[in-house]
Amino acid sequence: MDISIIIVNYNTKDLTKKCMESIFCSATNYQFEVILIDNASHDGSINLFRNFDFDIRLVENDRNLGFSKANNQGMRVARGRYILLLNSDTVVQPDTLDIMIQFMDDHPEVGASGCKVVLPDGTLDKACKRGFPTPSATFYYVSGLSRLFSHNPRINAYHCGDINEDQPSPIDCLVGAFMMVRREVIDEVGVLDEDFFMYGEDVDWCYRIQQAGWVNYYYPKTHIIHFKRASSQNKPYKITYEFHRAIYVLYNKHYKKQYPWWVNTLMYTGMGAKLAAALTLNTFSKITHKMKS
Numbered sequence: 001m002d003i004s005i006i007i008v009n010y011n012t013k014d015l016t017k018k019c020m021e022s023i024f025c026s027a028t029n030y031q032f033e034v035i036l037i038d039n040a041s042h043d044g045s046i047n048l049f050r051n052f053d054f055d056i057r058l059v060e061n062d063r064n065l066g067f068s069k070a071n072n073q074g075m076r077v078a079r080g081r082y083i084l085l086l087n088s089d090t091v092v093q094p095d096t097l098d099i100m101i102q103f104m105d106d107h108p109e110v111g112a113s114g115c116k117v118v119l120p121d122g123t124l125d126k127a128c129k130r131g132f133p134t135p136s137a138t139f140y141y142v143s144g145l146s147r148l149f150s151h152n153p154r155i156n157a158y159h160c161g162d163i164n165e166d167q168p169s170p171i172d173c174l175v176g177a178f179m180m181v182r183r184e185v186i187d188e189v190g191v192l193d194e195d196f197f198m199y200g201e202d203v204d205w206c207y208r209i210q211q212a213g214w215v216n217y218y219y220p221k222t223h224i225i226h227f228k229r230a231s232s233q234n235k236p237y238k239i240t241y242e243f244h245r246a247i248y249v250l251y252n253k254h255y256k257k258q259y260p261w262w263v264n265t266l267m268y269t270g271m272g273a274k275l276a277a278a279l280t281l282n283t284f285s286k287i288t289h290k291m292k293s
Contacts, residue, residue, distance in 0.1 A: 002030040002101060003180070004078030008070040009088050010039040013048055015227060016088040023086075024054045027094040030101050033057060035078060037070040066197035067176070075191050083186060085202075087177040089227040090117075099222040100180050111185040111214025112206065114174035116165065116223035124165045125226050129218045130173040131157040132207060133247075134255065135263055142270070163218070171218040172210065176202035178224050185214055193253075198239075200246030207254055240282055244275040 005023060009016045020034060034056045038045055040063045049058050059073055071085055082104060086092070100115055117128035131137050134157070140146045141158040149155040153162035163169045179202060189208045192201045206216050248271055256264055 001033055001079040001081070003032045003082040003084055003097065004074070004080030005032055005034045005084045005086055006037065006071055006074035006078065007034065007086050007088050008037045008039060008067055008074075009041055009045055009049070010064060011041045011043045011045070012088045013041065013043045013045040016045065017048065017052075019086065019088055019090055019092075020052070020054065020056065022091040022093075023097075025094060026092065026097045028097045028101075030097060032097060033079060035059065035074040037061065037074050039064040039066070039070055066194075068192040068194045068196050068198075068201045071201075072191040072194065075186065081183050083181045083183065085176050085179045085181070086224075087226065090177055091225045091227075092178075093222055093224065096222045096224060100219065103217075103219050103221070104180060104182065107215075107217070109215050110182070110217045111209045111212070112174055112179055112181045113217045113219050114171075114178050114180070116218075116220035117175060117177055117226045118223050120225060120227055125175070125177070125228060126159045127175040128178070129160050129163060129165070129169075129171050130175070130203075131160055132172045132254075133158065133203065133250065135259060135267055138267075138270075142274075166220050168217070168219050168221065170215050172216065173203050173206040174216055174218065176205075177226050177228075179205075181205075181209070182214075185209055185212070188212055195249050195253075196246050197242045198246075199243045200250045204250055204253065237279065237282060240278050241275070244271060244278065247271055 007016060007019060016036070023034060036049055036056050037059045038049065039061050046060060049056065057077065061070065075083055082101060096115060100113060104110060104113055114128055117125040119125050137157040140155045146156040146158055146161065150161045160171060189212050193204050196204060210216055251267055
Protein backbone atom coordinates (compact mmCIF):
# COMPACT_ATOMS: atom_id res chain seq x y z
CA MET A 1 0.00 0.00 0.00
CA ASP A 2 1.52 3.32 -1.08
CA ILE A 3 -0.71 5.77 0.73
CA SER A 4 -3.44 5.72 3.37
CA ILE A 5 -5.81 8.67 3.07
CA ILE A 6 -7.52 9.53 6.35
CA ILE A 7 -10.66 11.67 6.34
CA VAL A 8 -12.58 12.70 9.44
CA ASN A 9 -16.31 13.28 8.93
CA TYR A 10 -18.58 15.15 11.29
CA ASN A 11 -21.90 16.14 9.75
CA THR A 12 -20.32 17.03 6.40
CA LYS A 13 -21.95 14.23 4.39
CA ASP A 14 -22.19 15.98 1.04
CA LEU A 15 -18.73 17.55 1.21
CA THR A 16 -17.17 14.27 2.33
CA LYS A 17 -18.84 12.41 -0.53
CA LYS A 18 -17.50 14.94 -3.02
CA CYS A 19 -14.04 14.69 -1.49
CA MET A 20 -13.92 10.90 -1.70
CA GLU A 21 -15.26 10.85 -5.24
CA SER A 22 -12.41 13.14 -6.27
CA ILE A 23 -9.93 10.69 -4.75
CA PHE A 24 -11.35 7.66 -6.55
CA CYS A 25 -11.32 9.61 -9.82
CA SER A 26 -7.57 10.20 -9.46
CA ALA A 27 -5.37 9.26 -12.42
CA THR A 28 -2.85 7.22 -10.44
CA ASN A 29 -1.06 3.90 -10.60
CA TYR A 30 -0.25 4.04 -6.89
CA GLN A 31 -2.14 1.85 -4.45
CA PHE A 32 -4.21 3.80 -1.97
CA GLU A 33 -6.79 3.17 0.71
CA VAL A 34 -9.36 5.58 2.11
CA ILE A 35 -10.07 5.40 5.83
CA LEU A 36 -13.12 7.38 6.88
CA ILE A 37 -13.55 8.15 10.57
CA ASP A 38 -17.05 9.29 11.45
CA ASN A 39 -17.33 11.24 14.69
CA ALA A 40 -20.96 10.34 15.51
CA SER A 41 -22.54 12.36 12.71
CA HIS A 42 -26.31 12.79 12.78
CA ASP A 43 -26.84 13.97 9.19
CA GLY A 44 -27.28 10.56 7.56
CA SER A 45 -23.55 10.09 6.93
CA ILE A 46 -23.40 6.56 8.31
CA ASN A 47 -26.16 5.21 6.07
CA LEU A 48 -24.52 6.80 3.03
CA PHE A 49 -21.00 5.62 3.68
CA ARG A 50 -21.94 2.11 4.82
CA ASN A 51 -23.18 1.62 1.28
CA PHE A 52 -20.72 3.83 -0.56
CA ASP A 53 -20.02 3.24 -4.25
CA PHE A 54 -16.29 2.78 -3.63
CA ASP A 55 -14.34 0.55 -1.28
CA ILE A 56 -13.53 2.43 1.93
CA ARG A 57 -12.69 1.51 5.51
CA LEU A 58 -15.31 3.06 7.77
CA VAL A 59 -14.73 3.61 11.48
CA GLU A 60 -17.85 4.65 13.40
CA ASN A 61 -17.40 6.51 16.68
CA ASP A 62 -20.22 6.82 19.19
CA ARG A 63 -19.25 10.40 20.06
CA ASN A 64 -17.29 13.29 18.60
CA LEU A 65 -13.68 12.56 19.54
CA GLY A 66 -12.28 15.60 17.78
CA PHE A 67 -9.84 15.86 14.89
CA SER A 68 -6.66 14.58 16.54
CA LYS A 69 -8.07 11.45 18.17
CA ALA A 70 -10.04 10.51 15.07
CA ASN A 71 -7.02 10.86 12.77
CA ASN A 72 -4.95 8.83 15.20
CA GLN A 73 -7.55 6.06 14.99
CA GLY A 74 -7.04 6.05 11.25
CA MET A 75 -3.26 6.01 11.53
CA ARG A 76 -3.33 2.99 13.80
CA VAL A 77 -5.06 0.86 11.17
CA ALA A 78 -3.41 2.44 8.10
CA ARG A 79 -1.22 0.25 5.92
CA GLY A 80 0.38 2.86 3.64
CA ARG A 81 4.01 3.89 3.54
CA TYR A 82 2.64 7.43 3.47
CA ILE A 83 -0.22 8.84 5.52
CA LEU A 84 -2.31 11.67 4.09
CA LEU A 85 -4.48 13.73 6.39
CA LEU A 86 -7.19 15.20 4.18
CA ASN A 87 -10.03 17.45 5.26
CA SER A 88 -13.54 16.35 4.36
CA ASP A 89 -14.22 19.75 2.75
CA THR A 90 -11.55 19.42 0.06
CA VAL A 91 -11.36 18.21 -3.53
CA VAL A 92 -8.14 16.76 -4.93
CA GLN A 93 -7.11 17.06 -8.57
CA PRO A 94 -6.65 13.95 -10.75
CA ASP A 95 -2.84 14.30 -10.56
CA THR A 96 -2.51 15.28 -6.89
CA LEU A 97 -1.69 11.85 -5.47
CA ASP A 98 0.80 10.99 -8.22
CA ILE A 99 2.67 14.28 -8.00
CA MET A 100 2.92 14.32 -4.21
CA ILE A 101 3.88 10.65 -3.81
CA GLN A 102 6.52 10.96 -6.52
CA PHE A 103 7.90 14.06 -4.81
CA MET A 104 8.15 12.24 -1.49
CA ASP A 105 9.79 9.22 -3.14
CA ASP A 106 12.39 11.49 -4.76
CA HIS A 107 13.18 13.41 -1.55
CA PRO A 108 13.77 11.01 1.35
CA GLU A 109 14.84 13.88 3.62
CA VAL A 110 11.30 15.32 3.53
CA GLY A 111 9.24 14.11 6.43
CA ALA A 112 5.99 15.87 5.58
CA SER A 113 4.74 17.73 2.55
CA GLY A 114 1.76 19.74 1.46
CA CYS A 115 0.51 20.93 -1.89
CA LYS A 116 -1.00 24.29 -2.79
CA VAL A 117 -4.40 24.78 -1.15
CA VAL A 118 -6.82 27.00 -3.04
CA LEU A 119 -10.12 28.46 -1.87
CA PRO A 120 -13.21 28.26 -4.11
CA ASP A 121 -12.63 31.82 -5.34
CA GLY A 122 -9.18 30.86 -6.61
CA THR A 123 -7.16 32.60 -3.91
CA LEU A 124 -4.58 30.89 -1.75
CA ASP A 125 -5.54 29.41 1.59
CA LYS A 126 -2.66 31.07 3.41
CA ALA A 127 -2.61 28.38 6.10
CA CYS A 128 -0.90 25.96 3.68
CA LYS A 129 2.47 27.74 4.02
CA ARG A 130 3.21 29.18 7.43
CA GLY A 131 5.94 29.92 9.88
CA PHE A 132 5.68 28.80 13.47
CA PRO A 133 3.64 31.14 15.72
CA THR A 134 6.52 32.56 17.75
CA PRO A 135 5.76 35.60 19.93
CA SER A 136 7.27 37.98 17.35
CA ALA A 137 5.46 36.37 14.39
CA THR A 138 2.21 36.43 16.35
CA PHE A 139 2.67 40.09 17.31
CA TYR A 140 3.26 41.20 13.72
CA TYR A 141 0.28 39.16 12.54
CA VAL A 142 -2.19 40.29 15.22
CA SER A 143 -1.09 43.93 14.99
CA GLY A 144 -1.66 44.01 11.23
CA LEU A 145 1.95 44.92 10.45
CA SER A 146 2.35 41.68 8.49
CA ARG A 147 -0.24 42.92 6.00
CA LEU A 148 1.57 46.23 5.56
CA PHE A 149 4.91 44.49 4.97
CA SER A 150 3.57 41.34 3.33
CA HIS A 151 6.82 40.41 1.55
CA ASN A 152 9.13 41.02 4.49
CA PRO A 153 10.35 37.60 5.72
CA ARG A 154 10.73 38.81 9.30
CA ILE A 155 7.54 40.81 9.70
CA ASN A 156 5.36 38.42 7.71
CA ALA A 157 6.96 35.26 9.05
CA TYR A 158 3.52 33.98 10.07
CA HIS A 159 2.45 33.44 6.44
CA CYS A 160 5.95 33.24 4.92
CA GLY A 161 5.35 36.32 2.81
CA ASP A 162 8.74 36.06 1.12
CA ILE A 163 7.81 32.70 -0.43
CA ASN A 164 5.74 32.97 -3.60
CA GLU A 165 2.66 30.76 -3.55
CA ASP A 166 3.93 28.94 -6.67
CA GLN A 167 7.46 28.47 -5.35
CA PRO A 168 8.39 25.04 -3.91
CA SER A 169 10.17 25.59 -0.63
CA PRO A 170 11.04 24.10 2.75
CA ILE A 171 8.54 25.47 5.23
CA ASP A 172 7.96 25.46 8.96
CA CYS A 173 4.33 24.56 9.02
CA LEU A 174 1.84 22.82 6.73
CA VAL A 175 -1.92 22.63 7.15
CA GLY A 176 -3.86 19.60 8.33
CA ALA A 177 -6.31 20.01 5.44
CA PHE A 178 -3.66 18.27 3.29
CA MET A 179 -0.59 16.86 4.98
CA MET A 180 1.33 13.88 3.63
CA VAL A 181 3.64 12.28 6.19
CA ARG A 182 6.20 9.54 5.80
CA ARG A 183 5.55 6.38 7.82
CA GLU A 184 9.06 6.47 9.31
CA VAL A 185 8.39 9.95 10.63
CA ILE A 186 5.27 8.84 12.49
CA ASP A 187 7.19 5.90 13.95
CA GLU A 188 9.82 8.37 15.21
CA VAL A 189 7.85 11.39 16.44
CA GLY A 190 4.49 9.79 17.19
CA VAL A 191 0.95 10.56 16.12
CA LEU A 192 -1.05 13.75 16.67
CA ASP A 193 -1.14 15.17 20.19
CA GLU A 194 -4.64 14.46 21.49
CA ASP A 195 -4.52 17.45 23.85
CA PHE A 196 -5.60 19.37 20.75
CA PHE A 197 -9.27 18.81 19.95
CA MET A 198 -9.59 20.36 16.50
CA TYR A 199 -7.04 23.17 16.07
CA GLY A 200 -3.27 23.43 16.49
CA GLU A 201 -2.48 19.75 16.09
CA ASP A 202 -0.97 20.30 12.63
CA VAL A 203 1.32 23.06 13.90
CA ASP A 204 2.44 20.90 16.82
CA TRP A 205 3.10 17.93 14.53
CA CYS A 206 5.13 20.04 12.11
CA TYR A 207 7.16 21.42 15.02
CA ARG A 208 7.97 17.93 16.30
CA ILE A 209 8.80 16.68 12.81
CA GLN A 210 11.22 19.55 12.24
CA GLN A 211 12.76 19.16 15.68
CA ALA A 212 13.48 15.52 14.84
CA GLY A 213 15.58 16.64 11.86
CA TRP A 214 13.09 16.09 9.06
CA VAL A 215 12.11 18.70 6.47
CA ASN A 216 8.57 20.03 6.04
CA TYR A 217 8.02 21.03 2.42
CA TYR A 218 5.52 23.15 0.50
CA TYR A 219 5.19 21.73 -3.02
CA PRO A 220 2.70 23.71 -5.16
CA LYS A 221 3.07 21.70 -8.37
CA THR A 222 -0.46 20.48 -7.78
CA HIS A 223 -3.33 21.78 -5.69
CA ILE A 224 -6.53 20.94 -3.89
CA ILE A 225 -9.64 23.05 -3.45
CA HIS A 226 -10.60 23.77 0.13
CA PHE A 227 -14.22 24.71 0.75
CA LYS A 228 -13.21 26.49 3.89
CA ARG A 229 -16.09 28.25 5.53
CA ALA A 230 -15.61 31.98 5.83
CA SER A 231 -15.25 33.30 9.37
CA SER A 232 -18.66 33.68 10.94
CA GLN A 233 -19.71 35.83 13.84
CA ASN A 234 -22.10 33.07 14.88
CA LYS A 235 -19.55 30.34 15.51
CA PRO A 236 -20.55 27.88 18.23
CA TYR A 237 -18.97 28.68 21.55
CA LYS A 238 -17.13 25.35 21.64
CA ILE A 239 -15.37 26.03 18.33
CA THR A 240 -14.33 29.50 19.48
CA TYR A 241 -13.12 28.10 22.80
CA GLU A 242 -11.21 25.21 21.24
CA PHE A 243 -9.45 27.51 18.77
CA HIS A 244 -8.14 29.72 21.55
CA ARG A 245 -7.39 26.79 23.86
CA ALA A 246 -5.21 25.31 21.10
CA ILE A 247 -3.16 28.50 21.01
CA TYR A 248 -2.60 28.21 24.75
CA VAL A 249 -1.68 24.51 24.61
CA LEU A 250 0.74 25.07 21.73
CA TYR A 251 2.48 28.01 23.41
CA ASN A 252 2.67 26.25 26.74
CA LYS A 253 4.16 23.14 25.15
CA HIS A 254 6.80 24.65 22.87
CA TYR A 255 7.50 28.29 23.70
CA LYS A 256 6.93 29.01 27.38
CA LYS A 257 10.38 27.79 28.44
CA GLN A 258 12.13 29.67 25.63
CA TYR A 259 11.06 33.18 26.68
CA PRO A 260 11.33 35.38 29.80
CA TRP A 261 8.42 35.80 32.17
CA TRP A 262 7.35 39.19 30.80
CA VAL A 263 6.98 37.82 27.25
CA ASN A 264 4.96 34.90 28.59
CA THR A 265 2.78 37.29 30.59
CA LEU A 266 2.09 39.38 27.49
CA MET A 267 1.28 36.28 25.45
CA TYR A 268 -1.10 34.80 28.02
CA THR A 269 -2.79 38.17 28.55
CA GLY A 270 -3.24 38.53 24.81
CA MET A 271 -4.71 35.03 24.51
CA GLY A 272 -7.19 35.72 27.29
CA ALA A 273 -8.21 39.08 25.85
CA LYS A 274 -8.69 37.60 22.38
CA LEU A 275 -10.85 34.78 23.73
CA ALA A 276 -12.97 37.20 25.77
CA ALA A 277 -13.43 39.45 22.74
CA ALA A 278 -14.41 36.52 20.51
CA LEU A 279 -16.96 35.17 23.02
CA THR A 280 -18.42 38.64 23.54
CA LEU A 281 -18.74 39.14 19.80
CA ASN A 282 -20.43 35.74 19.47
CA THR A 283 -22.95 36.59 22.17
CA PHE A 284 -23.68 40.00 20.65
CA SER A 285 -24.12 38.46 17.19
CA LYS A 286 -26.56 35.84 18.50
CA ILE A 287 -28.63 38.50 20.30
CA THR A 288 -28.69 40.69 17.19
CA HIS A 289 -29.71 37.73 15.03
CA LYS A 290 -32.60 36.85 17.37
CA MET A 291 -33.80 40.46 17.41
CA LYS A 292 -33.85 40.60 13.60
CA SER A 293 -35.72 37.30 13.33
